[in-house]
Amino acid sequence: MKNYYEILEVSENASSEVIEKAYKALVKKYHPDLQPTEKKQEAENKIKIINEAYDILSNQQKKENYDKQLKMQKMKEEQLKFDSMKKNTGNDVHSSKNNHSQSNTQNHNPNSTMQKRVIKNPLNITSNDYDDFDRQEEYNRVINEAYNNAYNNAYNEAYINSLKNMGYQIKYERPFKEKIRTFFAAVLAILFLIVVFFILWHIPFVRNYLIDLYNSNDIIRILVDIVKNIWSSFISLFSDKV
Numbered sequence: 537m538k539n540y541y542e543i544l545e546v547s548e549n550a551s552s553e554v555i556e557k558a559y560k561a562l563v564k565k566y567h568p569d570l571q572p573t574e575k576k577q578e579a580e581n582k583i584k585i586i587n588e589a590y591d592i593l594s595n596q597q598k599k600e601n602y603d604k605q606l607k608m609q610k611m612k613e614e615q616l617k618f619d620s621m622k623k624n625t626g627n628d629v630h631s632s633k634n635n636h637s638q639s640n641t642q643n644h645n646p647n648s649t650m651q652k653r654v655i656k657n658p659l660n661i662t663s664n665d666y667d668d669f670d671r672q673e674e675y676n677r678v679i680n681e682a683y684n685n686a687y688n689n690a691y692n693e694a695y696i697n698s699l700k701n702m703g704y705q706i707k708y709e710r711p712f713k714e715k716i717r718t719f720f721a722a723v724l725a726i727l728f729l730i731v732v733f734f735i736l737w738h739i740p741f742v743r744n745y746l747i748d749l750y751n752s753n754d755i756i757r758i759l760v761d762i763v764k765n766i767w768s769s770f771i772s773l774f775s776d777k778v
Contacts, residue, residue, distance in 0.1 A: 543586060607694070611691065
């Protein structure tokens with residue numbers, strides 16, 4: 537996929553004014569009439585590519601569509617680089633295992649003068665500080681896992697932002713277990729409030745205060761009456777019809 541920003545020699549955040557100025561400068565620079573005879577054909581091909589790039593980047597709708605495609609292309613390239621890096625990392629671990637076997641052979645040799653290193657500062661560890669393969673393997677695993685997590689988070693964020701830029705609305709579906717937990721938490725909260733109100737209602741001075749509050753405050757009286765009507769309607773659904 538052609539990178540039209542590189543063709544016009546501008547950044548991907550360049551404004552329309554900058555793109556237009558860069559286009560005019562390049563057209564003047566590579567105009568076939570200003571080139572030697574042996575370079576006229578090359579200049580014509582260059583101008584065609586420049587015109588193609590400007591036609592896309594000067595049109596707002598075409599530019600938005602192109603930016604989306606370019607971003608997806610870069611994401612794919614990053615994924616390929618990441619997969620290649622993981623493959624190379626696996627080869628490095630295999631090579632380290634072979635080196636470890638050779639070092640063990642030397643350590644068992646009575647004529648060997650090799651001594652085992654001691655890590656003096658565990659907070660500043662390098663790969664050269666490991667003589668034991670298990671620790672080297674664990675070190676590689678932790679580093680790879682941290683890199684994978686960081687890369688996947690960045691990849692997912694870029695993918696979601698790309699979908700948002702395309703006009704999609706992102707909605708996150710809650711897992712079924714989480715919905716069940718939320719439902720039971722709400723039910724338990726309601727039951728807890730009912731129990732607390734029931735206990736307070738049987739305390740004389742609290743009951744008298746609530747009754748006075750109900751009689752003196754119109755808003756509270758309206759809210760309580762609404763709740764009472766809803767409760768009465770709910771109860772009537774289960775009562776026997778006359």
